[in-house]
Every structure is written in structure tokens, then in C-alpha cells.
Amino acid sequence: MKEIVKTNILRKIETKLYKQGLTERKAALIGVLDYKTKWNNSKNPHIKLCKDILEKTQKSAVIFSIPKEPYNTIINYLAEKSEGSIIPKDSETRLFLHEIPVASKFSSAKIIRLLKTKRFVVIPSSGIITTGSISLEQAFIYFSSICFSCFVKFFIDFLYKAVNRKIILKDSSVFKKAAGYLNTYPENTPQLLKGPFKTKDSIISAISEAGKLLIKNRLVDSCFGNISYIRNNDIYITQTSSYLDELKNNIDICPLDGSSCESITASSEFSTHKKILLENNAHCVLHGHPKFSVILSMFCEHYDCANKDNCNKFCLRKRHINDIPIVSGEIGSGKYGINKTVPKALKESTGVIVYGHGVFTSSKIDFNSAFDTLLKIEKKCRQRYFDIILNSSGKDTTDLTN
Ligand SMILES: [Zn+2]
Ligand SMILES: [Zn+2]
Structure with missing residues (x-):
């Protein structure tokens, strides 16, 4: 029974990441540690690193994935310009993230060391690793909030630069790429159930x-x-x-x-x-x-x-x-x-x-x-x-x- 529950939660989070536009379909490596580790995809090349993360950092869940566009472009750009961490100022950041640590390069030892004290890390060009100390849901919420907060930071920073005429070529090419991936909204508002509701x-x-x-x-x-x-x-x-x-x-x-x-x-x-x-x-x-x-x-x-x-x-x-x-x-x-x-x-x-x-x-x-x-x-x-x-x-x- 326990086995089935664990597999279901792995699939559930994998589907949520995809449906909410945060990762490509089945792109994420997701693992939970109980009496033994369970993975959504045991063939993923990062499984060794993620296993080490769970074993050495006292976490019970991990997600590692390249985020879907436009998040990938945006986060790589912000990470490149950051000096060790990205600091957005929206309320999800204030409430949950505080700041987003960035690993300067892909080094397993360094990532594990970082995750001993941090809950997540961005690795430029490689993706985002988020963890949960008590549940996989935590790792999912961090992943989602990192994407949201970086998105907000990128577009607000660009806006200030634009009005102050401080845009450089690199900024505008990243902006155009990111803006090209924006979702479309329905032209007409969908019809919802009609009230008043009495039961x-x-x-x-x-x-x-x-x-x-x-x-x-x-x-x-x-x-x-x-x-x-x-x-x-x-x-x-x-x-x-x-x-x-x-x-x-x-x-x-x-x-x-x-x-x-x-x-x-x-x-x-x-x-x-x-x-x-x-x-x-x-x-x-x-x-x-x-x-x-x-x-x-x-x-x-x-x-x-x-x-x-x-x-x-x-x-x-x-x-x-x-x-x-x-x-x-x-x-x-x-x-x-x-x-x-x-x-x-x-x-x-x-x-x-x-x-x-x-x-x-x-x-x-x-x-x-x-x-x-x-x-x-x-x-x-x-x-x-x-x-x-x-x-x-x-x-x-x-x-x-x-
Ligand atoms: Zn004001
Ligand atoms: Zn709210």
C-alpha cells in the first residue's frame, strides 16, 4: 500500500509540474526518501547526485529539472548576473524564498554543501534543484515559486531599465525570447456556473x-x-x-x-x-x-x-x-x-x-x-x-x- 502511495505522489507532482507550465512533460527527476528512496524515473542521469542530496542533507524529497520556457531563459539570465543569489521582491519571495542561491558551476560536492543549509539552488544551464524536509509538496511549491518570482523580477527589472533607457543588447534579446513564450489568455472569459448557490x-x-x-x-x-x-x-x-x-x-x-x-x-x-x-x-x-x-x-x-x-x-x-x-x-x-x-x-x-x-x-x-x-x-x-x-x-x- 505504502509503495503505491509513494508512486502516486511522484506521478502527481510530475503531472503538476507539466500542467502548470513549469517543466516539459516528464522532464523532472523527482525522488522521495522514506525507508528507501523512490524515483519517478530511475534512468535519469542526475539520479546519483539526487540520491546523495537526500542521503547527505537530511531532506526527504527532491526535484531536479530544467524549467520550461520562458523560465529557463529568464532564470539562466538572472543567475548569470547574480553574485551568488537572485533576490526578487514579490510577496512569494518575501514569504517563502527570501533569496534564491545560485551555484557557480555544476559541482556535485558544491551543490550538496549548499543544500545542507539551503532548501533549493539554481544551477545555470542545468536547472533548479528544490528539496523538502518533510514533504515532496514543499519541493514542488519552492520550484513553482522560484519560477514565479524570477519571472516577476525579470520583467519588472526590464521595465525599469527600459524607461530609464538602460537596456543593453543582451537584455533585449533575452526579453524578446522570454516574451515570445508567454501564454495566451482566452479572448472571451469562460462561462462559469450560474448562481445564486443554495446548497x-x-x-x-x-x-x-x-x-x-x-x-x-x-x-x-x-x-x-x-x-x-x-x-x-x-x-x-x-x-x-x-x-x-x-x-x-x-x-x-x-x-x-x-x-x-x-x-x-x-x-x-x-x-x-x-x-x-x-x-x-x-x-x-x-x-x-x-x-x-x-x-x-x-x-x-x-x-x-x-x-x-x-x-x-x-x-x-x-x-x-x-x-x-x-x-x-x-x-x-x-x-x-x-x-x-x-x-x-x-x-x-x-x-x-x-x-x-x-x-x-x-x-x-x-x-x-x-x-x-x-x-x-x-x-x-x-x-x-x-x-x-x-x-x-x-x-x-x-x-x-x-
Ligand atoms: Zn509607493
Ligand atoms: Zn496571495
């Missing part, structure tokens, strides 16, 4: 459907993002660290009177959802991490602003992208928690972008308009991004904008 089953189906579509359209990765719905005195919300494309058994029901303690496993953004649902007369809330919304939220033209290193927590300015507000705030309900900024912004808008983090949208009856708003915000941000590049370079990049 537990129909609510769970509606939340599950919205989650699957967020993942499918690359509006959020791995276990990030969260979704909620309110019916009478119950808030239905996705559990913390659940995969949005596997929600069926991962939705908590939290009564407003606090009679159940399920909100402990509920999303870390529960208090933000609750406020939106109660104070804004909304029934549905969606939260994703769409990349160009995150990138543009970090682009502020007040280059010399003394507060610019704190804008993730509090920004001195009122910022917008078209009519969509950008707010600051940290995850949770602390002093600078987004529960103090996001619900307020959603009183006047159907969507809000959180600096360096993601997008929240809400709607009244079902998830159709919340999903439509989220997708449109991301499309608008991507378009705006390439418009700014175009205006600052004078060259035609519209063919890169999808």
Missing part, C-alpha cells in the same frame, strides 16, 4: 470550478490563491495551502458566530475575505497571483521616492492602473495586514491589486463577474506593460503582447 454541494462545485479555471489560465500557481463564498451565516473558503485545482475536500465552512474552529485551517487570508463578504455586500471573492498585475503593481514612476522599499507594507501614494486601485499590505491581519486595505478598496471597485502580491476580485451572485474582472485586470496589465516598453523604446513590440 452545500452547489457552492463547493462553484468554488472548485473557479479554482480550476484560475490554475488553467495561469492566473495563480501551485498552492497560492484562495476563494470564498458566503451563504446565510456560513463562509465557504479554500483551506490554507490547498491546490486550487483540487478543492473538493479542501474547502472549510466557517460559521460567522465562530462556533466551529475550522477557520484555523482556512486560508491565511480568511480575515480579508470575511471583511469583503460582510462589509461590501459581496457573495464571492477570488484571489490569484496573475503575473503582469504583480509586475505592474511594483512599477512606480516616483523613482526617488524615499519610501520605495516599504511600498509593499504601506505606500504614500494612491495608485491605480486604469480604474483598478493598487494597495499595499502584508498577508494576514497584522499591523500592515491586507485585511485593512483590500476590503476598503473593493468598496469602490470590483477588483484590487495588492503591491507585489496579486489580485482580489469580488462579485454578488456567482463567480462569473469576479473571474471576468480578474482576467481582464491581468490582460490590461500585460497590455499596459508592453505599451510602456513600446513607448520607451520606440520599437514595435506589439507582436509580443499576445
Whole structure:
């Protein structure tokens, strides 16, 4: 039985890496250590190194793969320019990664030494190794967040360079290559289940459907993002660290009177959802991490602003992208928690972008308009991004904008 479970988790993660556009099909070497090591592909040439990693670094799981394009191009470029580590500034980095160590060359001894104290490493031209100390899921989330954070860093850095006319030839060739690999968004927003939802089953189906579509359209990765719905005195919300494309058994029901303690496993953004649902007369809330919304939220033209290193927590300015507000705030309900900024912004808008983090949208009856708003915000941000590049370079990049 145990054997079957292990093999299933290896296949599951291999499939997730592929489906979320993080690796080519079956490209990753994935291993877990229990009483003995299990591999998804025992013929992979890196098996010896990965075996040594598991044995010598006290980790229980490992993933080693070249990431799929455009991540591969982007990460190699950032790694080459790094001095030992890549340091993105988005919220997934702040929360999970802190910094991404880079090995200067492919040396097994060096990689193992590094992984004794680090959880992952980028090896230029060879790929990314991520590990989990207690589960394979950890290694998967690190792999996904490294791709996300490097993507965001690359495009925001390029944007600042473009407007300041500091682009060199190498930058623009990498940019063109990376931009050429961007996924396309559906021209029309997909139709979701129609509300209002009156039964537990129909609510769970509606939340599950919205989650699957967020993942499918690359509006959020791995276990990030969260979704909620309110019916009478119950808030239905996705559990913390659940995969949005596997929600069926991962939705908590939290009564407003606090009679159940399920909100402990509920999303870390529960208090933000609750406020939106109660104070804004909304029934549905969606939260994703769409990349160009995150990138543009970090682009502020007040280059010399003394507060610019704190804008993730509090920004001195009122910022917008078209009519969509950008707010600051940290995850949770602390002093600078987004529960103090996001619900307020959603009183006047159907969507809000959180600096360096993601997008929240809400709607009244079902998830159709919340999903439509989220997708449109991301499309608008991507378009705006390439418009700014175009205006600052004078060259035609519209063919890169999808
Ligand atoms: Zn988030
Ligand atoms: Zn600011």
C-alpha cells in the first residue's frame, strides 16, 4: 500500500509540474526518501547526485529539472548576473524564498554543501534543484515559486531599465525570447456556473470550478490563491495551502458566530475575505497571483521616492492602473495586514491589486463577474506593460503582447 502511495505522489507532482507550465512533460527527476528512496524515473542521469542530496542533507524529497520556457531563459539570465543569489521582491519571495542561491558551476560536492543549509539552488544551464524536509509538496511549491518570482523580477527589472533607457543588447534579446513564450489568455472569459448557490454541494462545485479555471489560465500557481463564498451565516473558503485545482475536500465552512474552529485551517487570508463578504455586500471573492498585475503593481514612476522599499507594507501614494486601485499590505491581519486595505478598496471597485502580491476580485451572485474582472485586470496589465516598453523604446513590440 505504502509503495503505491509513494508512486502516486511522484506521478502527481510530475503531472503538476507539466500542467502548470513549469517543466516539459516528464522532464523532472523527482525522488522521495522514506525507508528507501523512490524515483519517478530511475534512468535519469542526475539520479546519483539526487540520491546523495537526500542521503547527505537530511531532506526527504527532491526535484531536479530544467524549467520550461520562458523560465529557463529568464532564470539562466538572472543567475548569470547574480553574485551568488537572485533576490526578487514579490510577496512569494518575501514569504517563502527570501533569496534564491545560485551555484557557480555544476559541482556535485558544491551543490550538496549548499543544500545542507539551503532548501533549493539554481544551477545555470542545468536547472533548479528544490528539496523538502518533510514533504515532496514543499519541493514542488519552492520550484513553482522560484519560477514565479524570477519571472516577476525579470520583467519588472526590464521595465525599469527600459524607461530609464538602460537596456543593453543582451537584455533585449533575452526579453524578446522570454516574451515570445508567454501564454495566451482566452479572448472571451469562460462561462462559469450560474448562481445564486443554495446548497452545500452547489457552492463547493462553484468554488472548485473557479479554482480550476484560475490554475488553467495561469492566473495563480501551485498552492497560492484562495476563494470564498458566503451563504446565510456560513463562509465557504479554500483551506490554507490547498491546490486550487483540487478543492473538493479542501474547502472549510466557517460559521460567522465562530462556533466551529475550522477557520484555523482556512486560508491565511480568511480575515480579508470575511471583511469583503460582510462589509461590501459581496457573495464571492477570488484571489490569484496573475503575473503582469504583480509586475505592474511594483512599477512606480516616483523613482526617488524615499519610501520605495516599504511600498509593499504601506505606500504614500494612491495608485491605480486604469480604474483598478493598487494597495499595499502584508498577508494576514497584522499591523500592515491586507485585511485593512483590500476590503476598503473593493468598496469602490470590483477588483484590487495588492503591491507585489496579486489580485482580489469580488462579485454578488456567482463567480462569473469576479473571474471576468480578474482576467481582464491581468490582460490590461500585460497590455499596459508592453505599451510602456513600446513607448520607451520606440520599437514595435506589439507582436509580443499576445
Ligand atoms: Zn496571495
Ligand atoms: Zn509607493
